Amino acid sequence: MTVLIDAIEPFIVDLPTIRPHRLSMTTMAYQTMVIVRVRCSDGLEGIGEATTIGGLSYGAESPEAIHSAIENYLAPLLVGQPADNPNRLRSRMQRYVRANSFAKSALETALLDAQGQRLGVPVSSLLGGAQNERLAVLWTLASGNAVTDIAEAERLLADDRHRQFKLKIGGREVRDDVEHVISIQQGLPDGVSLRVDVNQAWSESQAKPAIAVLQNAGIDLIEQPTPGRQMHALTRLSQRFEIALMADEAVADTFDGMRLWRSGFSGAIALKIAKAGGPIGALELAHAVEAVGLDLYGGTMLEGTIGTAAAVHAWSTLRECRWGTEMFGPLLLTEDIVTESLHYCAGGVTVPDAPGLGVSIDEDKLDYFRRDGGPRRTTSIGSELKGRRHAV
Template identity: 35%
Template sequence: MPNLTVSGVRTTIVDLPIVRPHRFAHHSIDTQSYLLVEVVTDAGITGVGEGVSPGGPWWSGESIEGQKDIIDRYLAPALVGGDAEDLTGLRRQWDKIAFGNLFAKAALETALLDAVGQVYGVSLATLLGGATRATLPVRWPLSGAGTAQALEEAVDRVALGHKSIKFKMGALAPADDLRRVAELAEKVGSDVDYLGDPNGTWDLRTASWAIRELEAIGFSAVEQPVPRRDLRGLGELREAANRIDIMADESVCVPADALDAVGRRACDSVAVKPGKAGGLRAARLVTDVLDTAGIGTYGGTAIEGPIGTAASAQLFATFPRLAHGCELVGPLLLSDTVTAEPLSYADGELIVPTGPGVGVRLDQDKVGRYRRRDRG
């Protein structure tokens, strides 16, 4: 068996253009940045991971630049000379060196798992417990502003096979936001499943009223209606809801959060993301905690690029249940890729890669084209 001693770590920031502006609750982006993390081993095998920040540090507190700095200055020196297969031991080292920095640690862990998968000739899904599905139903997210363009985009995506839509909300006043999504849902049609996501911008009183309105429109779920720390409020909304699922996102990141949510019975489902959990293995543990308690798991996104999307897809393929599908649309929002082969989508579903490790490889010419040169 080849020697998987880590001999070096490379980090590269790439800035990729997206096909149309993407509006969150508080800002809009037209470029998405990624941190590519390559872990080189003495065996000549290089594993790749991806650090992501959805439009900046507003969501997680971690910027792409900060992830690069924490890895280059602190985590990589502790990794060099270590055994790439000693995932638990290396993670303990990182946690002693730096508190938090979950997205950066997730990128490093993915690169290690990719190297291990390559040497054994198995996919990340196999390393994470085994795939239960070969494809993932993809929910299409619409930007949180505009009506005419959003309607055209929704109609196009439904025609391509997407059976579910997510409305980004919170950029408008609540009453205007609800009028907007009601108009769009009516025009797109009742055969589509709808989810709303105000990114925690509503207070409890507003959320109580807005959720009744979303139920009347026919939404199946609302994601993180109240601020991330208001787990009690989330639970009150769940108790008051009639049919609509209350989904946690920012409120449930790591396994300890999952235990807290289960104890409070605070939600019906959770958007699981490897980055916010601190890695693929921790995200799998979050899912196990939730599934044991009968709480659904949704395959969330931080607008990952092709590497992060491939890794997340392999994780989500292992989930025993997948409430509301997944949202792995990052590569479809990008104008170009940095991998040698694109991920495959068909009939509104993502085909889970089956190659060893993450299942896709970097195109170094593309990496060179989009590598950030003026900063970071």
């Protein structure tokens, strides 16, 4: 018998972080994520996650908007549909709902999770098969204080948890940011890789002298120094300097990646499953830009374990992520809603090999941290929507 999607339930969770996480556009004191459950007629349940950085401070989708898009638009498209073909369901979402890539990513992840469990294989196998059992993972230093950041890096190096670091800058005057980076670089041991993420905070004229100083100081890479929409500014900077530049906010999907490459950009692309609408779209982008010679980096929206596991499965199928990955999101949390964490050690993370994502929800923690509070609801969105599904 055909396995159908019986119900879809999204909910918002707020989780505390180990410290404030300072970016150019906001400072995060906690992490908010949308978790989605997809229940199928064969009794299996897939889970997915959509997480933003600082709500609308970073991008166009807030947690509340993601929840609404799933509940009111995407769930009616999927409930009652065959559950065993995530690719066809992905196409259905793309056809009838514009944009909303974060919401689609959460659902695509849940569909892949359920199908992996159904077939008894990890999600990486559904995406082509893992080529790597472990992925290098850097740590982002984002307290905003040089002494604190250096001490944090030294602890992580001593524990052999991370060997590469990235600094979040862009919230101060350009000169102050550059001095902050150099002071931290000088405080770290020789041979430690240090990159910076400007988060679109500089104009092209500001970026030129700043990049020159950072290049001379031995910084390895600079991520998105200029606004994402100013594609040609990023391209000109990549052609002007030897230091590697990375596009993040400038690239969401394959169309963006090819447009940036055709403009003459040479550097790296930050992959994010949320920006691309899910793991499948992120890998389409990866394969396209890799084919034309651009380097890859496994990026993050600081997801918890569910979203991080989905990205780890995707990045494990790539031949090489030249600049490693940033899949440390769960380590930034003091609490999570899963029964077992991912395994981090020796500067990297192990790719789960259990069926599906290889992670499951801790019901007690979910009940405690979900935003609506109280006992978990037993009614499902799927049952409410079956009678009023959109005619599509």
